[in-house]
Amino acid sequence: MQLVTELLGGNRRALARLITLVENGDPLKNEILQSLYPHTGKAYVIGITGAPGSGKSSLVDRLLQEMRGAGLTVGVVAVDPNSPFTGGAILGDRIRMQDHALDRGVFIRSMGTRGSLGGLSRATRETIQLLDAFGKDLILVETVGVGQSEVDIVKTADTTVVVLTPAGGDSVQTLKAGIMEIADIFVINKADLPGTERAAAEVSAMLDLKSCCDWRPPVVPAVSTRGEGIGALWQSVQEHREYLEKSGRLLEIRKERISRELTEQVEHLVKTMVWEKIKVRMTLGSLVEEIALRRRDPYSAARELLAQIEFPVP
């Protein structure tokens, strides 16, 4: 495929076009990803997550400076939500990163969630692969502004940075499951606001209760608008990477990820196959009517639908 060859040759427009094709679920999607797969696996993926307005985009912008200063090339995937009503979206993360727009070592792509609820979009992982194959050393993934439980990023990133702000609630919040469990590094952003020390202390206290692992997530105060604490954050990212590499954890994490991807691929194929059959043979309309009238129930109806499909013998 021409575009794939161009991407591997370093053509930015080909990269952008291929991301669109993959994101739109183009019929060529699998062919594209298959042919690029041997060129992936080299990039290191860093996830940035946190509440809306916590300063994720500004942190990404500042981190880009550090990374470029270290001579590394970077791909950025920035995710913002699509409307559940119209499907439209305002993708505004780029605003904070425009200083890097002309740097050929940086490629920034904004994406909508397009119905996904885990803080990323379905095409995020595939876009990471394209940026990886393109040759970026590092890939920064900025999630949508999250609440407590959108934790897909931890399945995608090698290092996950959770961004908190001083006014994030009392110490019970730090005990809750979900977002507080996935951090490899905590950032207390907007650390010029009152309450920073208390917030940092509460996170540290929460970490004291957890004694399972060799890596204790550092808590880094930062003021991203002024560039304070960014050096320390970059340092922490590098230390975490070093820890993962030396302990063999990185290899484990990546194998777990591949195993999950393989499972998902199989599930996806089965799902597509089943629905194709069901669409061909029958419509759901009359069943829905009957279930709505309580003449039927969805549980036995589902089993009956499946019973009518002849599965191909593998």
Added chain:
Amino acid sequence: MDMSSKRKIRVLVAKPGLDGHDRGAKVVARALRDAGMEVIYTGLHQTPEQVAEAALQEDVDVVGLSILSGAHMTLVPRIKELLNERQLGAVPLLVGGIIPEEDALALKQSGCADRVFTPGDPLESIVSYIRDRCI
């Protein structure tokens, strides 16, 4: 509604140059969002190079410029030139703002702008123009 498999119209809304009035751009961005499009908004004070590069990286279907500074006769041709350099000459370039009629005509005749919208043009006309161009 399955939103995962459909192709979406992606629009870059950019404010090149030095004027700081982004109300209009935001209203247009919101209208396009409500029409189901993905709008990449780049914020104020963009250079022509930044606009062209964002259009390339985001692989947009349409570029919309909002210019209220009066510098449109410089900015629009320059952005068109930079889009051409990136093989993005086929991407429709729309301009909105305070653009005198003769300038609008000149921009269109020179092939720099595909369409110029001025105050008073209904938002629906922008939405439907983009929809028609992206079919």
